[in-house]
Amino acid sequence: MKNKIYDVLLVGTGLSSLAFIDSYLEKNKKIDVISFKRNTKEKSKINNKHIFKILPPQMIGEENQVLDYFHFNKIKVNKKNNFFGSLEFGGLSNYWGLQIDKNILGDINHLKKNTQIKILNSFKELFKKLSLIGNFDDSTKNPFEKNQYIGKEFFNKNYDLYLDEPILAFQKKSNRIIKFSDINEDKDKLTPLNFYNKHLKKKNITFHNYFIEEIKDYKNLVLINCKNSKEKKTFLTKKLILGCGTLITTKLIMDYLNISKEVRINHHPRLFSLYFSKNKWKNAMKFQPSHLHLKSKSKPYLFTADFRPGNKIIIDAIIKFKFFLSPFKFIINIFRENLIFSNILIEPKHGNLFMKKKNSFYEIYSKNKDVKKLFKKINNTVFKFLKKTKRFLPFYINYFPGYGADFHYFGTILMGKKGKLSVNEKCQLRNNKKIYLIDGSVLNFKKNKYPLGLIMANSRRIGKEI
Ligand SMILES: Cc1cc2nc3c(=O)[nH]c(=O)nc-3n(C[C@H](O)[C@H](O)[C@H](O)COP(=O)(O)OP(=O)(O)OC[C@H]3O[C@@H](n4cnc5c(N)ncnc54)[C@H](O)[C@@H]3O)c2cc1C
Incomplete structure (x- = not known):
């Protein structure tokens, strides 16, 4: 095989990935990113319209991006669920509600003190660099x-x-x-495009217009098989960074590790x-x-x-x-x-979303569970x-x-836990330290209900350390 060998290859252009790129390029000269550019005028060929029972107001008009996200990534969403993703520059991060929960440390206090401090400092750096608004502490407001x-x-x-x-x-x-x-x-x-235009446009970033289908081992490298509407392409890299959003990152890792059991997707x-x-x-x-x-x-x-x-x-x-x-x-x-x-x-313990491989597709489904009584009590309060x-x-x-219409999906391959489906505190997959996960899949959010601030702080930390 005569492919070019990359030192670091990143997949994804959501805010988790952009926060990674920003800090990575503080020390390194260039980065290669796999980012699929869908033809926005093209209608999706699939028709499982039930996922639009209630499309978030910000996403109305973007139906084709969502349908193709499921189509290309071979995901089926069970009729009872309402689940979203978007295959375009910026992904779901294009539509978020811009609220960040200040509780950065509450859900990571099981990690080493040093890791907690690095994540906290990365959050403060983001706050200042991006001129976010609000009061975090006396020096960060x-x-x-x-x-x-x-x-x-x-x-x-x-x-x-x-x-x-x-x-x-x-x-x-x-x-x-x-x-x-x-x-x-x-x-x-703070949309992905504004982040890119303000902080990354002049940097040396090469975008490769493909979506990733499969990860494999190849000698002491990671091999990824990609596609776009015209062709297939194989990339080889020493380090692979996945920022495809929780669902796709998890699916790719389940495939890579050959995991056929059901995996719980945490959500709010x-x-x-x-x-x-x-x-x-x-x-x-x-x-x-x-x-x-x-x-x-x-x-x-x-x-x-x-x-x-x-x-x-x-x-x-x-x-x-x-x-x-x-x-x-x-x-x-x-x-x-x-x-x-x-x-x-x-809290995610009341969640009810699962994913499992069924033939060539991954299915997202929920089980019989009544959350309405609990919501009634909380609404009364x-x-x-x-x-x-x-x-x-x-x-x-x-x-x-x-279930799923909260758009907050996380906690599938947790940091600091044991087992095949987990990462160490540097966000490296337990079974292969050449694969790093930098999105919501590695974090859980019990106290913090608006996760993107912590997700970006963590990916910024990894970009600095890698
Ligand atoms: C309407 C709405 C409101 C929200 N409000 C808030 C809020 O107020 N606060 C908050 O904290 N969170 C909020 N969220 C959740 C938040 O948007 C997500 O947690 C966050 O965007 C996830 O970022 P990410 O970078 O991990 O993933 P994404 O932004 O989804 O990025 C994933 C990237 O991977 C790419 N990708 C996917 N599949 C492939 C593939 N096979 N090959 C190559 N690339 C691929 C996508 O194109 C995209 O670039 C909201 C979400 C929505 C939809």
């Missing part, structure tokens, strides 16, 4: 204008609940407190809730992320509820899925800032708190969109 509607004064006697502010992934720095009305939603968002089951505020909540943006999180301290129900006022994109998405509401669209839009939308996210503020009307609407 870039404050934004606070929410004025529900505040800490309602917590005097409540020991179980507390309010937290997320860090928001807008790249903006100002000497004054940042106002949402001053944010440019196209330019300031989500309840959508709609509450009705007596006053309008200001909203200067097309898609404003929540800047207020209600969290619980008590173990049985570790949850996070976020709150944001309605906006035109959300209202359009609701009308698309509940068409009978279309005659009322005008009125709904007048009151949209009184409509407070909440995601209640709960949240609603009781909102009622105490005397700023809400006494009714609400709940909707459980199914």
Whole structure:
């Protein structure tokens, strides 16, 4: 075989991969990246439309990217589930809600102290370099204008609940407190393209337009078989870095290790809730992320509820899925800032997503499990708190969109655990130290309900150390 031998080859261009590239190129001159460029005008050839029971508002119009992600990666999603991925530059990271949970250390305290410190420092470096907004600690802050509607004064006697502010992934720095009305939603968002244009464009990065199908051993190298719409190609590398997002990274490793047993995909089951505020909540943006999180301290129900006022994109998405509401669209839009939308996210132990090889495909499915009772209890807790503020009307609407519709997939090949399906603290696969995993597959998120900050901090750390 006369293929070129790469020192390091990265697969993926989501935010986990870009955070890796950024720190890797601080010490190294160049990097090669496998990144598939799908023809965006082309319609997908597959038709399992059930996965669009409720497409996230940010992803409406991107159906073909999602369908081809499943098609090329040979994944079937069971009819009961709602699962998303995207095969394009940036992947799922193009659509995220820009909220980062500040709890960076809470879910990694089983790792060595030194590893924890390196991840924490990498997070602070990202915060400063990307000019994220919010307060992390006294030396790492870039404050934004606070929410004025529900505040800490309602917590005097409540020991179980507390309010937290997320860090928001807008790249903006100002000497004054940042106002949402001053944010440019196209330019300031931490999207993969903005990250690339601002920090990586002038660097020496070679993109290879293929998607990866298979990993194999070849002498003392790693061999990967790739494809695009025209041809097949084989790459050989001394070190392979996988940042394909949890699902595809896990699938490739299961294939490589010949694992045919069921693998659990950890995730945060989500309840959508709609509450009705007596006053309008200001909203200067097309898609404003929540800047207020209600969290619980008590173990049985570790949850996070976020709150944001309605906006035109959300209202359009609701009308698309509940068409009978279309005659009322005008009125709904007048009151949209009184409509407070909440995601209640709960711990992965209540999750219910699995993956298993079935012939030439991998199937994603869930089992019989009732999470609705638990959500009912948690919603009661949240609603009781909102009622105490005397700023809400006494009714609400709940909707459980199914397992997988939370878009947070992680914790399949954990760092610091034992067994074939695990990585060491340098994120090297136990059975082959030449393969590194840098996305959500190596981390679990029990306390932290908005994982991308920690995922990026970890991949940045590996980029520095490799
Ligand atoms: C609507 C929505 C809202 C969200 N909100 C939040 C939030 O507020 N906070 C938060 O923390 N998280 C949020 N998430 C989750 C977050 O977006 C993901 O955790 C994150 O984007 C994962 O990043 P990644 O780099 O690991 O994977 P991805 O961004 O999915 O990147 C995977 C990469 O691999 C590529 N790829 C896939 N298969 C192949 C293949 N076979 N060959 C080659 N390349 C391949 C893809 O093209 C892509 O470049 C949200 C997700 C969605 C969809």
